[in-house]
Amino acid sequence: MADRVDEYLNEYRSEHRVSTIWGSRERIVVGLTGGPEGRTLIRRAARLAEKGAGGEVLAVYISRSDGLTSASPKELAVQRTLVEDLGGTFHHVVGVDVPVALLDFARGVNATQIVLGVSRRRSWQYVLGPGIGATVARESGPDLDVHLITHDEAGKGRLPLARRRTPTSTCRSATT
Numbered sequence: 001m002a003d004r005v006d007e008y009l010n011e012y013r014s015e016h017r018v019s020t021i022w023g024s025r026e027r028i029v030v031g032l033t034g035g036p037e038g039r040t041l042i043r044r045a046a047r048l049a050e051k052g053a054g055g056e057v058l059a060v061y062i063s064r065s066d067g068l069t070s071a072s073p074k075e076l077a078v079q080r081t082l083v084e085d086l087g088g089t090f091h092h093v094v095g096v097d098v099p100v101a102l103l104d105f106a107r108g109v110n111a112t113q114i115v116l117g118v119s120r121r122r123s124w125q126y127v128l129g130p131g132i133g134a135t136v137a138r139e140s141g142p143d144l145d146v147h148l149i150t151h152d153e154a155g156k157g158r159l160p161l162a163r164r165r166t167p168t169s170t171c172r173s174a175t176t
Contacts, residue, residue: 028048030058043082044115099139
């Protein structure tokens with residue numbers, strides 16, 4: 001029944017160009033970074049979904065379009081398996097701006113909640129600007145609840161960006 005109501009609701013929203021979220025049931029988006037905190041976030045989202053009858057968990061990893069990432073493919077595979085074992089779905093989205101891509105995804109699937117981990121950034125790194133969690137919370141608007149979840153990696157620092165290995169060119173000077 002809930003699935004049919006959801007289908008009709010999505011059709012109506014599409015036909016009438018309604019962009020705000022209309023929640024027919026809890027739909028929880030979990031923002032993953034590929035870091036070790038992802039398992040904690042997935043389990044927390046699953047507990048939130050259990051509280052709402054017919055709740056759904058959608059885990060999403062947003063990779064930056066510039067190709068720079070600190071995500072561990074092995075850890076993402078483990079997290080994908082975990083979310084699927086708990087009855088949820090895993091999604092991979094490419095975006096220029098991670099907070100914007102995350103919010104676009106959440107609104108596109110008619111999510112009611114977003115679960116994110118508290119930043120791994122060290123305190124001095126906030127000089128560079130707000131983190132993804134703070135930006136998502138600020139930009140979410142009144143139709144999306146944002147949960148910032150504490151975890152063991154909070155405040156320990158971000159993992160270094162993956163380095164691209166490119167052949168080093170050798171400069172030689174010609175003598176005449």
